[in-house]
Amino acid sequence: MLKATLKTKRLHSTQSVSDTPHLPQLSREVKFTVHTKTTLSSFQKPEFSVPRQHEDFIWLHDTLVETEDYAGLIIPPAPPKPDFEGPREKMHKLGEGEATMTKEEYTKMKQELEAEYLAVFKKTVQVHEIFLQRLSSHPILNKDRNFQIFLEYDQDLSVRRKNAKEMFGGFFKNMVKSADEVLISGVKEVDDFFEQEKTFLLDYYSKIKDSTAKAEKMTRSHKNIADDYIRISATLNSLSSDDSTANKKHLEKMSDLFEKLRKVEGRVASDQELKLTELLRYYMRDIQAAKDLLYRRARALADYENSNKALDKARLKSKDIPQAEEHQQQCLQKFDKLSESGKKELTSFKGRRVVAFRKNLIEMAELEIKHAKVRSSIQLYYICFIMCTNELQYAWGICKILCEQI
Amino acid sequence: MFVLLCFQSGPASLTTEDLSTNANGPKQASLFDDDPDDLFAEATEEVSLDSPDRDVLLSDGPSPAITPMTPPTSVITPRIGHAHDDMFTHSSFDEVEEDGGDSFDIHISVSDPEKTSMSLFKLREFSVRRRFSDFLGLHSKLASKYLHIGYIVPPAPEKSIVGMTKVKVGKEDQSSNEFVEKRRSALERYLMRTVKHPILLKDPDVLQFLESSELPRAVSTQALSSAGLLRMVNKAADAVNKMTIKMNESDAWFEEKQQHFENLDVQLRKLHASVESLVLHRKELSMNMASFAKSAAMLGNSEDHTALSRALSQLAEVEEKIDQLQQDQANADFYFLSELLGDYVRLITAVKGVFDQRMKTWQKWQDSQMMLQKKREAEAKLQFNNKPDKLQQAKDEIKELEMKVQQGERDFEQISKTIRKEVGRFEKERVKDFKSTVIQYLETLLQTQQQMIKYWEAFLPEAKAIS
Numbered sequence: 024m025l026k027a028t029l030k031t032k033r034l035h036s037t038q039s040v041s042d043t044p045h046l047p048q049l050s051r052e053v054k055f056t057v058h059t060k061t062t063l064s065s066f067q068k069p070e071f072s073v074p075r076q077h078e079d080f081i082w083l084h085d086t087l088v089e090t091e092d093y094a095g096l097i098i099p100p101a102p103p104k105p106d107f108e109g110p111r112e113k114m115h116k117l118g119e120g121e122a123t124m125t126k127e128e129y130t131k132m133k134q135e136l137e138a139e140y141l142a143v144f145k146k147t148v149q150v151h152e153i154f155l156q157r158l159s160s161h162p163i164l165n166k167d168r169n170f171q172i173f174l175e176y177d178q179d180l181s182v183r184r185k186n187a188k189e190m191f192g193g194f195f196k197n198m199v200k201s202a203d204e205v206l207i208s209g210v211k212e213v214d215d216f217f218e219q220e221k222t223f224l225l226d227y228y229s230k231i232k233d234s235t236a237k238a239e240k241m242t243r244s245h246k247n248i249a250d251d252y253i254r255i256s257a258t259l260n261s262l263s264s265d266d267s268t269a270n271k272k273h274l275e276k277m278s279d280l281f282e283k284l285r286k287v288e289g290r291v292a293s294d295q296e297l298k299l300t301e302l303l304r305y306y307m308r309d310i311q312a313a314k315d316l317l318y319r320r321a322r323a324l325a326d327y328e329n330s331n332k333a334l335d336k337a338r339l340k341s342k343d344i345p346q347a348e349e350h351q352q353q354c355l356q357k358f359d360k361l362s363e364s365g366k367k368e369l370t371s372f373k374g375r376r377v378v379a380f381r382k383n384l385i386e387m388a389e390l391e392i393k394h395a396k397v398r399s400s401i402q403l404y405y406i407c408f409i410m411c412t413n414e415l416q417y418a419w420g421i422c423k424i425l426c427e428q429i
Numbered sequence: 430m431f432v433l434l435c436f437q438s439g440p441a442s443l444t445t446e447d448l449s450t451n452a453n454g455p456k457q458a459s460l461f462d463d464d465p466d467d468l469f470a471e472a473t474e475e476v477s478l479d480s481p482d483r484d485v486l487l488s489d490g491p492s493p494a495i496t497p498m499t500p501p502t503s504v505i506t507p508r509i510g511h512a513h514d515d516m517f518t519h520s521s522f523d524e525v526e527e528d529g530g531d532s533f534d535i536h537i538s539v540s541d542p543e544k545t546s547m548s549l550f551k552l553r554e555f556s557v558r559r560r561f562s563d564f565l566g567l568h569s570k571l572a573s574k575y576l577h578i579g580y581i582v583p584p585a586p587e588k589s590i591v592g593m594t595k596v597k598v599g600k601e602d603q604s605s606n607e608f609v610e611k612r613r614s615a616l617e618r619y620l621m622r623t624v625k626h627p628i629l630l631k632d633p634d635v636l637q638f639l640e641s642s643e644l645p646r647a648v649s650t651q652a653l654s655s656a657g658l659l660r661m662v663n664k665a666a667d668a669v670n671k672m673t674i675k676m677n678e679s680d681a682w683f684e685e686k687q688q689h690f691e692n693l694d695v696q697l698r699k700l701h702a703s704v705e706s707l708v709l710h711r712k713e714l715s716m717n718m719a720s721f722a723k724s725a726a727m728l729g730n731s732e733d734h735t736a737l738s739r740a741l742s743q744l745a746e747v748e749e750k751i752d753q754l755q756q757d758q759a760n761a762d763f764y765f766l767s768e769l770l771g772d773y774v775r776l777i778t779a780v781k782g783v784f785d786q787r788m789k790t791w792q793k794w795q796d797s798q799m800m801l802q803k804k805r806e807a808e809a810k811l812q813f814n815n816k817p818d819k820l821q822q823a824k825d826e827i828k829e830l831e832m833k834v835q836q837g838e839r840d841f842e843q844i845s846k847t848i849r850k851e852v853g854r855f856e857k858e859r860v861k862d863f864k865s866t867v868i869q870y871l872e873t874l875l876q877t878q879q880q881m882i883k884y885w886e887a888f889l890p891e892a893k894a895i896s
Binding site: 223254255258259380402 | 689692693696697699703704706707710711713714718720721724725727728731732733734736737740741744856859864867871872874878879882885886888889892893895896
């Protein structure tokens, strides 16, 4: 048994209103703590914790990708860099607009900012944790030496990480990969299963990429609406404090209403992001990893075909036949191994995907219903309040009708 | 294309409630000193009809005639629909100069709970067709007659040359439809406000506007005409004058109210801007949802696992339905909140204008006083220098000026009194207006949420069915 969990510490606790949260500028400012529980004898202790940075995760991912033995596996996609661009932009705007806002409005916008900042933290922890969990649950990958080092080595890992040469190597790898895309479409596929998978994955990838982008836009719109609610609520508040007529109470209540609505709206936005957008984003990356597996297999197939040609040539020239034969055998073995493990991986990938989608879609629908009900009851309360202060009979009638509808 | 919208002046039950309190006496929650013949005592939403020979337009003395104890009341409900523009084919020569080519049908129903013989209108229900420029013409006439004596004349909707040209060209697309609907709704609100005003309702121009089948073309409302330019010049001159008048405000009420309206102006503009931003963002949300829905549908098609594929298609459908909901909600945001706030921003400008008129009246009074002073000094000098013929002339002039000064003082007092009443009425109207609009808006919000719940609850079993 091997279980890894992730925690992170927020860099600045904002107790007082006057402090502005310190937003991380670089990803290395985000400190994770990886906590491992295990029964495996290969580890020194049954339970231990180590500090890690984002770059350490990337290092681990890259070493796994570069390991030949794992060519037939889908390597879990690397977690993306923690992205504080959104909250940072917002903080900038907040600073600029401070002069034109009332104190209350400013406080509320700061609260929104904090919530967004927290949401980014949640997201990044989630995505790094999933990476580790995928590794620990994979029968082959969880035995990887580098993975063990990652979990156990209690010193700073930066000495083992990429130096300039390796980074250049990574760049070269990417170039080769794009050549692979051309290769994959050119190679004649012998196996029906892989042919289908290839078609499916290529198509699905482009669709899911598109959906992810559109889902991000939706979340952004929700956040914009929440911001508008803040401003409306604040102005209504000023209006009510100036007002001395019967309107005063109504304005106060309207201001309250918008304040409550914006909280709900903010939560809707972040829930949608976590359940829908993040889901789509993750599987987009996972499908890329599956595609990478297909590229590697296609390359192996190409190698095998080339070795066949070389063998034929050798036979023609009657020169170096044993080497050519051996080379051909090696290529065939490699190709078969990749095909076999590839098939297993891709099948379990499909199952994993369906399960994840199901879970997230259910959770998202349930949250949407909950939020809509909360919004409804808030609105109903305010309608009744506004009407009940004066025309009791009329208001009571409407209340009854609306309560029946819910 | 007839679009009919019913714009009642308030829920029916309210009307009866107010009527019953009327029966007990005309003094209803009025904040200021009432004359026995106070016209405003019972005029909340109803229009009180009095004897038509009462000439209230230009009287500056005490109001003549006596208000009956339980005045007959009448509710005017104009409904405005938009007429199809086949009017163009008829007036082919004038098309070029025509700037308000849209025609609107006004359906007016006069309800008269207490049957009265003194009715301003011959029929109970009738309708007339008016052009946009007719509305503007009506407003400019009312403004010239009433603004300078302190009545808050509701401002008319603004012109939009761009929007108008699009409609004239005959484009039947979404934006020109929206433009027409926006205009129609604005005109209806404008007319409702005008007829709710007890004095304005009795004005012959208003009656002519409502009743007569043919209206003389309003020429001075064209945007680029000489009359338009003259108006702009006058407005600028007024603004300059306002800055130079320094009035000794002896009345704390006016000072307080002016400050109050300044604040209100600032806040309402801010609120209006925020609501406009909300409308924009909600429309964006709706668009983004629609494009996500399409994308999710395509993803569902790609998906080879059948149950998941179906769930994704269902998700796409839900998002599409909700995007439609959001679109409708954005419209509600707009028509209820944004337009109301826009109207009130313009109304407050009219109110501030009325305060300015009072200052101008005061200035006139002060000017004639100063003239009188000078003439008196001149007369004293003449008397000293003993020039009898010039003296008589001076004495005559002094008599004239004395009358002018008295008139100026009376004017000033009258306008102050009128403004007090107008402001009181305005504030009452404002409270009612806002409340009823807020309730309507909240109801739309509520309905949107109910629908959303239904859609997601329908989706949930689909998601659970994935296996």
